[in-house]
Amino acid sequence: MSGDHAAGLDTFPKLLAANARIRGGKPASREKDYGIWQTWTWSEVADEVRALACGLAALGFKRGDRLAIIGDNRPHLYWSMPAAQAVGGVPVPIYQDSVADEMQYVLAHAECRFAVVENQEQVDKLLEIKDRLPLLETIIYHFPRGMRHYTQDFLHLYADVQDKGRAFDAANAGFYDGEVAKGAGGDLAIMVYTSGTTGRPKGVMLSADNLIQTARNAADWEGLTDDDEMLAYLPMAWVGDHIFSVAQAFTHGFCVACPESAETVLQDLREIGPTYFFAPPRIFENILTTVMIRIEDAAPWKQRMFHYFMDLAGRVGRDILDGKPVPFADRVKYRLGEFLVYGPLKNVLGLTRMRLGYTAGEAIGPDIFDFYRSLGLNLKQLYGSTEASVFITIQPNGDIRSDSVGVPAPGVDIRIADTGEVLFKSPGVFHAYYKDDDATAETKTADGWVHTGDAGFLDADGHLKIIDRAKDVGRLTDGTLFAPKYLENKLKFFPFVSEAVTFGDGRDYVAAFINMDLEAVGNWAERRGLAYTGYTDLAGRPEVLELVADCVDKVNADLAQDDKLAGSQIKRFLILHKELDADDGELTRTRKVRRSVITERYGDLIAALYSDQDHCEVTATVTFEDGRTDTIHADLKIRDAKVIPPGAAQAAA
Amino acid sequence: MPDGPQTPTGRVIGDVIMKVENVSLSFGGVRALDNVSFDVREHEILAIIGPNGAGKSSMLNCINGFYHPQEGAITYKGKRRDTAKPYEAAEEGIARTFQNIALFKGMSTLDNIMTGRGLKMKRNLFWQALYYGPALKEELEHRAKAEEVIDFLEIEAIRKTPVGRLPYGLQKRVELGRALAAEPDLLLLDEPMAGMNHEEKEDMVRYILDVNDEYGTTIVLIEHDMSVVMDISDRVVVLDYGKKLAAGTPDEVKRNQDVIDAYLGVSHD
Structure with a gap:
């Protein structure tokens, strides 16, 4: 496909037009609707995008405007990206599960005038914060369900916007093609907000050249073709999904399928049988x-x-x-x-x-x-x-x-x-x-x-x-290298451990918080006839503590084999009474540990790990999905793990 | 009264669709219902509340023909139906769910919902067994309707899961799905939210309101969670020991001294 680039295919709307010309009859998008897979070919997608782009223009969308996109992976939402680009705008996909405040920050920061959203749920979120977003003018929603009594005139149904666009297109022949031709490879193609391991999310500006060349290089190297098929189920706001399900699909012309709902991904995976697959x-x-x-x-x-x-x-x-x-x-x-x-x-x-x-x-x-x-x-x-x-x-x-x-x-x-x-x-x-x-x-x-x-x-x-x-790599007081992520990953490789946080920088020894995996440990408990009421209860069982201690001992034995890391064996640990959760701000939306939040919130527990206490009482606040909060009390046991002296490693092995 | 009062969401409550007049029901010496009268209007949500043993479920059972009252009359869409059989009730557009879930545990969600279409299938056993031509076409139409219900209730992920393996809250939702598959005009819900946690209740409330709003279905429900009842119902009927204690809007009922004494009680603050 490298020849196409020379032919001026330097933006996504141009690539779309080329795909409609070269492989117009081949599938481009799929979605399961009412239990049946619906397919759109490249030429159908080109028509849909054209109608939406003209509809946006008819509603007053101008070159340089930002279009926020919020919702689960849906072909219609994916199409809004090239549609915005076609008329000179910039799509800004936003994590659909972010709470209203997070959403408000991104919408305000990106100065979005328009938003395309999936359904009533997202419309409600936007209406809640609209007063604080003076720039947001127009909201377009895809699913009409539950929207009948919304009378605000800035709300538009996606299909209606497309109808408006078709009329606009008929009245302004040449408008769409002219706008597409104005686009160039150096134009800003998308703004992706990073999940923000530290501080506020940042808007990463990527040009069409950035995306298209990178996507093409990698896909050429791997030999992808237009016969390949991808399942798009990771958040649209994540750059990876944008490269795999949009950029590479556009440069190489393969088909992208969207799951029926977030819960059905594994069934949809089986029905689609993708040839190209990404998963964390x-x-x-x-x-x-x-x-x-x-x-x-x-x-x-x-x-x-x-x-x-x-x-x-x-x-x-x-x-x-x-x-x-x-x-x-x-x-x-x-x-x-x-x-x-x-x-x-x-x-x-x-x-x-x-x-x-x-x-x-x-x-x-x-x-x-x-x-x-x-x-x-x-x-x-x-x-x-x-x-x-x-x-x-x-x-x-x-x-x-x-x-x-x-x-x-x-x-x-x-x-x-x-x-x-x-x-x-x-x-x-x-x-x-x-x-x-x-x-x-x-x-x-x-x-x-x-x-x-x-x-x-x-x-x-x-x-x-x-x-x-780089900033997490630290040293113990005796100068031993301490790489927390490395240790945490070793712990997480055990099926019983779902998450771990280790401490050690500037300390005498390494200590760890551990989250057990409810499914794996629950199953293990069931097999042993161990009754429990819930996560907190199971996590507090002495049997579970022994089970996890065994995992920690194995990690230590493994570390002892390595000269550089033998000193950073885990000496003490505890099992947390709750799962670390993005809703509580303890993980990022891509489920990475927010170390600073945890250090602050669980200061007492960390202090206990570095004392000679063998238990610690704790009260924690949990946030439910609807924003309500509740507190949990627990008495956590702290346990010493087996540490193998570096000299003895060879003998133990 | 074709254009009656409007609800906050903009629904128009229509004519009386069902009239319950002086209904009494006894089991031997036990008087389950004693001279109960009320009416149900089109498109409204009517709640029946009362303490345990007040006769709420018996009332529903009389409406859908499971029990036949010894005295009084039930008129539905202008027809006397106090002696009708449950299947006749179903044919006339009355669907219901049960206090104790009554699904086919070994069958999938989809199959359970398809059973709700049973009365609408017109081909005879021969054609259905042959599964060809008109029977196939009919099956496809019903399957499409079932898929609409699945989409409506957002249970795509459990479409093929045997119902017995589902958690309680989801089973309740499947049961609602089966009732909806019959495209009822009048939907009877017997404690749709019993035994659910807060989040499941919120979901169920949303589905009930959506059904009423999207399809205009009239809903009669029995429920113990007062905050839910007061929130979603247009009118409330209160039963106690088989007798009607009060009826009216949630606000009227809340202020009624008899109801407070018999059921609601007073808050201790």
């Missing part, structure tokens, strides 16, 4: 946990068959996938396994057709990663950021190392600063943070290198390894 490690982890729980409920002979073939796959599966030599007998057995176990399993998971799978966002457990690869699924890790239009490094086919995030993606240069921080430069490098020159100058050097904020190093073969956030 958490989802792969959840799928594996579910499979393992179901297998434990299966008949004994099925369990034996499953374990026999999974052992075989664990031994030879990855080598077969990487094209490495494997004994003939094992190949034959692997084929049989494909027929009896791997094939049916992939079918149940909806991954039968998957040719390329990515995972990113945080480290994936080696066991989990290997499980999928040994089934013959080409799952790869990538490392990216919003500021890079996603791709920085990708694991190359045939050379996957589970402890690295791969080699630089095409067109990307990587440099390691003296501080150990990773810097990159690429065609995808963002233009600036909107209205925040200080932050831009802090992140992007004058000559175009971008600070990732991650500490890492390139190994001898050019593979990048990430240790932790």
